Amino acid sequence: MTPHSQYSWLRSSLVMIMTLRESDAGSWNTEEMADFAKSFSLDALGFSVGGIMAFYPSDIPLHPRAKTLGERDLAAEMIASLAKRGIRPIARIDPSMASRALYAERPEWFAQDKTGAPVEVHGHFITCPNGGYYNDFMIRVVEEILTRYAFDGLWANAAQFSPWHTPQCHCTVCQQKFRAKTGKAIPDENWSDPVWRQYNEWRYECIAEWNARVQAAKTRVRPSCAWMPLSQVAESWDHSRVGGWDLDYTEPHQDGIVLEAQRRYANMFWPGLEARYMRSLAPEKGGGITTSYFLPWWRFYRVPVAENRMWAGQVMAQGVMPWIHVTGYQKEQFDHRGLDGLRETFAVFDRNRDTYMEAKPVADxxxxxxxxxxxxxxxxxxxxxxxxxxxxxxxxxxxxxxxxxxxxxxxxxxxxxxxxxxxxxxxxxxxxxxxxxxxxxxxxxxxxxxxxxxxxxxxxxxxxxxxxxxxxxxxxxxxxxxxxxxxxxxxxxxxxxxxxxxxxxxxxxxxxxxxxxxxxxxxxxxxxxxxxxxxxxxxxxxxxxxxxxxxxxxxxxxxxxxxxxxxxxxxxxxxxxxxxxxxxxxxxxxxxxxxxxxxRQAEGWRDVATVKGPGLIDLSVMEKSDRLVVSLVNFSAPGSFNTGQRRIIEELIPLHDLEITVDVPSSFRRDRVRLVFAEREIPVTRLDGNRIRFTLPRLEAMETIEMLFG
Known part of the structure; x- marks a missing residue:
């Protein structure tokens, strides 16, 4: 067995992460939620289990059960409902904050601002990744969860410094740990100071250390469970830098890779950027890019279907699985308008997994x-x-x-x-x-x-x-x-x-x-x-x-x-x-x-594929042993106004009659290619050598052209 073969399910799984709110614990209907997950063609569902609060009967002192939980074992119920539908369970944990009661008992486990005061959010206090809450308490939480329940995955939210836009930590543990490493005090931000740059790098190292500790605990208790903490690349630098998230540092301590592309102030190509980065950094590991159903500041308000299709499509085009995040799904006070559109998109991905999965990039x-x-x-x-x-x-x-x-x-x-x-x-x-x-x-x-x-x-x-x-x-x-x-x-x-x-x-x-x-x-x-x-x-x-x-x-x-x-x-x-x-x-x-x-001045350069026609398009070419796959994601959208924010995409402008040429291997001998989203075939014209040409009649959010060999 190869080191990652037991987590191979991650390479081809459509996943939803569902965040439970404290008020959901008593009313959550696990059968309805499992049906909801099934309606998205999901292979796995992640849901809140422990950390800030427990959605199961935890025996760990000061690991507070959700107030409305009562005697329910919501984790066990949810796992049973998912199992009936063949959906794998993933445990969501969040170590970013803890209760006032725990702070009163162990204040040294918590982050402190420069004055030495704790940092409060939602009536809780922010915890420190170097403190005992992360490195003792949360390790015990992980061990309890994975000892009791057969989770296939473990996913961490907000495992970072300065979560929820809170200030830099100056707790005693951080001060002692940084001084032990460098001989210096924690500096103020000053990028011309090499000590500040060293401190900045140290935060990334600390988060990687905690990831390694969780992976070791997980492996002791349930080695079949895949550890996959959340991270980000590039576009959300204001979040990942202060948080200490660097996938290059944490990847060796992860069984799967999960990158988040939820913040919609970022550039439209962020999900594709992260998918490309993930694919090249750890091609042997599965995982996905998490996009959100909602707009980050309005967690009950849907992202328009056009944007979410383009957002998820550019991930799938790279042979990486799109994940979707839903916060506190309920029947009232929720924007339902984007659900059916996402269901349709995920259904297409589900029917065509063989087209995308295990394909390798063809890029020079x-x-x-x-x-x-x-x-x-x-x-x-x-x-x-x-x-x-x-x-x-x-x-x-x-x-x-x-x-x-x-x-x-x-x-x-x-x-x-x-x-x-x-x-x-x-x-x-x-x-x-x-x-x-x-x-x-x-x-x-x-x-x-x-x-x-x-x-x-x-x-x-x-x-x-x-x-x-x-x-x-x-x-x-x-x-x-x-x-x-x-x-x-x-x-x-x-x-x-x-x-x-x-x-x-x-x-x-x-x-x-x-x-x-x-x-x-x-x-x-x-x-x-x-x-x-x-x-x-x-x-x-x-x-x-x-x-x-x-x-x-x-x-x-x-x-x-x-x-x-x-x-x-x-x-x-x-x-x-x-x-x-x-x-x-x-x-x-x-x-x-x-x-x-x-x-294009590179020696022997020739575009592996060309696209003639209007519009802004992300082009990807992938190959498998039996097919070549060309994907086009349409970024052509109206509403180009400088408002200081990136305007949300309510609609994409369809592109028509795109002329595409592709270099194909000699084993491609067919006279037609398949359009995955249009669900039909179109004819091709053979040019010199092994080059073919065809016309794509219409490109909406995405189209994939599949060329089967033989």
């Missing part, structure tokens, strides 16, 4: 995500300093319809990188020595690297490198000058025939804004780069605007906006500015095209 491009760059370069404003670069790169791949994977910057190896024709670093500023060495090996052995702005200039903890990544590859040296916050600047097209500038016929320049770093290389070319800097055209320095009568370009520099060099058998194309970030913020398709052109 890897996009690197770096949590260390988000923290140790992003500092107090990680969206502006790092994340918008990554978002822009992700947006580029969607806009230019490139299939791609996402790799963790913390786990790069030369062997991993060698699978890809091209790798992109979107301002991946903070990289370890091992990561830089892997990237250098990749390029020198024939790899194609595209990078922007400060990629590889710092080590993973944010200290400047004596030799940067570009310095090691091409001898580049920074001048120490960075031109910041440019507006109304341009990049002049000096060589329209360059493949890097394909598709820009009819324009002499491209828009430039943001920051530019100035560097020197030992082999400065005699001829200008194909794209060079035009300084801002503005009346006053920094204004970004000029009087129309004086709005002229008086100077075109030779400073390269593209640094393009051969290195060994490979190539690096570096943008010393921020085309990814500026493209994302302003929606400049030209900048997306510029980045995609750089990617």
């Amino acid at each position: 491009l890897a996009l690197v995500y770096s949590r260390h760059s988000l923290d140790n370069f992003g500092h107090k404003d990680p969206a502006a300093r790092y994340l918008d670069h990554f978002r822009g790169a992700y947006n580029t791949m969607m806009d230019q319809r490139l299939a791609f994977d996402i790799l963790s910057g913390n786990r790069l190896t030369a062997e991993m990188l060698a699978r890809y024709k091209a790798v992109m670093l979107p301002n991946t500023a903070c990289l370890s020595d091992a990561a830089c060495a892997a990237l250098e090996t990749y390029v020198r052995n024939g790899g194609h690297l595209v990078s922007t702005y400060r990629s590889g200039d710092f080590d993973e903890m944010g200290a400047p490198r004596e030799t940067t990544l570009l310095g090691g590859l091409i001898g580049a040296k920074g001048t120490g000058v960075t031109w910041k916050s440019l507006r109304a600047a341009y990049a002049a097209i000096r060589d329209p025939s360059s493949p890097l500038l394909a598709g820009f016929e009819g324009t002499d320049l491209l828009p430039v804004a943001g920051d530019i770093t100035f560097m020197r290389t030992d082999d400065q070319p005699a001829i200008p780069a194909p794209l060079t800097l035009v300084p801002p055209v503005e009346g006053e320095v920094g204004s970004g605007i000029s009087v129309p009568e004086f709005n002229t370009i008086n100077h075109v520099t030779d400073y390269p906006m593209i640094v393009d060099r051969r290195v060994g058998k490979g190539r690096i194309i570096h943008f010393p500015w921020q085309p990814d970030l500026i493209g994302f913020r302003y929606g400049f398709r030209d900048l997306f095209r510029l980045i995609a052109n750089a990617v």
Whole structure:
């Protein structure tokens, strides 16, 4: 038996997490709830069992039973009702807070603010992940639950520092533990202070330690139960950073991976981002991406069906299972309007599991995500300093319809990188020595690297490198000058025939804004780069605007906006500015095209699939031994207004007559392909070699095209 084979059910299970409220304990009808779960084609249902309160007759002192529970054993009843319907039970625990009674007895188990006061939420007090509540009390709760009940999974909510937007913990245990590790006191937030960056990293390590402790306890009592704590990647950095959630740290101590994509202020592509990240980080482990039925601030109000279909569809397109979270489902004071739409979507996934499950990605491009760059370069404003670069790169791949994977910057190896024709670093500023060495090996052995702005200039903890990544590859040296916050600047097209500038016929320049770093290389070319800097055209320095009568370009520099060099058998194309970030913020398709052109210069590059037609589409190509699977998720939605919040998607604009070409293996000999959501077949036209073409008549939220071999 392989280490993860006993949890293989997680790889193909549709799951719902249902949060019980204290008032539900007495009235919860387990038969109705099991029928409700069955109506979503679920394989497993997670429900509240212990932690803040017990929904079973716990014998642990000061583990309070829900007030309306009475003598019920709700956990046993729910498991029995689910078993009748062939649905696996998952225990939901929440260690984030505990009762006043427990605080009175063991105050050292609880978080404290800087004044030494406990932190109150809903009449309870926040607990500390380093204290005895997490590491003694909750371990006993886990052991009691798993000794009594045959749960197939154990899922933790809010196991983190500073849950529910509460302040940094300064409890005695944290102070002693951090001083024992570093010899220093817990610092105030100051990202220029290496001690603060060390403290920030320490929080991630502490959460990983607790995960390891729970996994060990679970394994002692019920090894068949899969431990899968909740985590997040990228978009919800304001939550995961202070909480100490880093999947790279916790994954070795988990049997399954569950990432949350519930906060709807995040970008629309967050679920697909997390699915790609999860799939590459731990391909052998099952799990899913949790989306919510509700809007986070309005837990009884549904997300529109159009958005939830797109939200869940991009997860399934990556061969990862979508999970759904429902809070306190009831018959009254609840928005039922989205239930049937989600049932229909999950039913399609259920009928077509063989299409998606165990499929492997067919992508020649890897996009690197770096949590260390988000923290140790992003500092107090990680969206502006790092994340918008990554978002822009992700947006580029969607806009230019490139299939791609996402790799963790913390786990790069030369062997991993060698699978890809091209790798992109979107301002991946903070990289370890091992990561830089892997990237250098990749390029020198024939790899194609595209990078922007400060990629590889710092080590993973944010200290400047004596030799940067570009310095090691091409001898580049920074001048120490960075031109910041440019507006109304341009990049002049000096060589329209360059493949890097394909598709820009009819324009002499491209828009430039943001920051530019100035560097020197030992082999400065005699001829200008194909794209060079035009300084801002503005009346006053920094204004970004000029009087129309004086709005002229008086100077075109030779400073390269593209640094393009051969290195060994490979190539690096570096943008010393921020085309990814500026493209994302302003929606400049030209900048997306510029980045995609750089990617497509990789040796032997050919798009595995192309999609011609309008709209914003996320393209994925997956393969199994007997089929090729192409998925398109439609992100085309009306309502583009700058309100300071991302507007919810009430409807998606259907796209029509998309012309798709795909490279297929010689074993595909059929003259038709299957449309999974439209539930019909359409004809294909064979082109040269093993390339086929077909027209997708209509794309609503999602469509998957299946090409069976033989």
